[in-house]
Amino acid sequence: MQVQIRNLVKSYGEQRAVDGISFEIRRGEIVGFLGPNGAGKTTTMKIITGYLKPDAGEVRFDGVSSMERDFRHKIGYLPETNPLYTDMPVIDYLKLSARLQDVPESEIPARVRKMIEVCGLGDEKHKTIGELSKGYRQRVGLAQAIIHDPELLILDEPTSGLDPNQIVEIRQLIREIGKTKTVILSTHILPEVEATCDRIIIIHRGKLVADSTAGDLRRQAEGKSLLTVRIEGGTSEEQRSALGRISSVQGVESVMEGGVQKWKLEHEGGDDTAAEVFDLCVQRGWKLLEMVPQQQKLEDVFRALTMEN
């Protein structure tokens, strides 16, 4: 399902939680929704699900406004707090979710079986939800969100509070589901976005501050790349001036790491710079002990975009 968000505004009292956000999500895309706590991620998601009404703006699904038609049965939603009826057995809860989403009664047993298989609930299916561990509850939350085979899946911090193994499993599950569905997933764990999402949308203080792929974001914030090199041979001064003469190198900085001297080269030459450094060492008869290209981390991009002031 294709999703269009247009100029959404939502205030709680004086505070504008969402302040004119617009973006589009194409069919089959997995979009990561990033932002510091309180940026407006959850509010935006709740508006997309139809739970909250925006003060202004609209949400369109496949070109049709959510005001005109009820799309809720085409959406699967896992809220951040993953609220579940803890007194219900897993199977009964999944059946209830399916019924409430208009799944025909004849298809329900098959759907429930599929969900138990897909979400790995086999061993726990006869327990009541209250008896399950957090990881399994999260799976039940995911299962209830996808049991009616929605076209759009909205997941609000699906991996929060899980242990590293569970996180990997849930991510795999999301990627698997994302092959056939449009997914919006919010998180503030950056590696998660890189691992699962095709596109990243960053919001800050209710406004959209970035909308692109992880790679583009990094490049955009980078501009320049860094290369760390360690060379044996010649004096420190000779090394510095020789490195400085390489045309694509814009700056040379000396750093001491673990008692050895290294050079940090600021450049914009991509792999050419590395080749030139290598050639230089060959010419001078120096030994190249270390050469590490440094990628700017997504964390830095994120911080640059969402830092106060």
Place this chain on the structure above:
Amino acid sequence: MKKVWIIARREVESYFSSLAAYVLLVLFLGFTGFFTWLRGNGDIFFRKQADLEVFFAIAMWTLFFFIPAVTMRMLAEERRSGTIEMLLTKKVQTWQVVVGKFLATMLIVAAALLLTLIYYYSVSRLGNIDHGATISGYIGLLLLSAAYAGIGIFASSISKNQIVAFLIAISIGILFQFIAGILASDATGVVGDLLAYLDINRHYQNIQRGVVDTRDVLYFLSLAAMGLLWADYFIERKK
């Protein structure tokens, strides 16, 4: 209507899966039974009449506490735990949730009242019972329950705390049960008539006398409807 039924069914199942439900049921039957049969002064044996008048008088009060205890968690818990969000992001309307909870309450109350049919059977063996009066008595109890249930569900929609919801329901109940009647006896004119009309006792006793008048039926049903409408409004507003 199908959604209403799904919600109601889940609510009834959830209710009867907890121990508290049975404790409450036993308390209800215990108190009504005690005052109907064992109290001595004023009970069925004391009156030496084969009717259920004593039961209908006391059930009004046991239901007064029983129903808010059933309804208190229905919406309050749903909002406290956030499951209301889960419900309303599925293809369910708020009114369907509210009416589903109301229906569930009525089913639970009906189950409790069904158990009191034993009294009816017992008394019918003791003497010539007036079947008509008994039927209208039960109709009265069901109508009264509908009004209490509406009030209870409204109270449960405005607080996330079950105990607060219970107390609010009781307070509103007292308003209709005592305050309206007491004020009506002092007031005159239109205000007096209005207050007298609001007094729940009057309508209940009309039906207990064996007269099922549409005006009284309407009174109870509109109280229930008002409660549900307000509950719907508050759930929508407090999202």
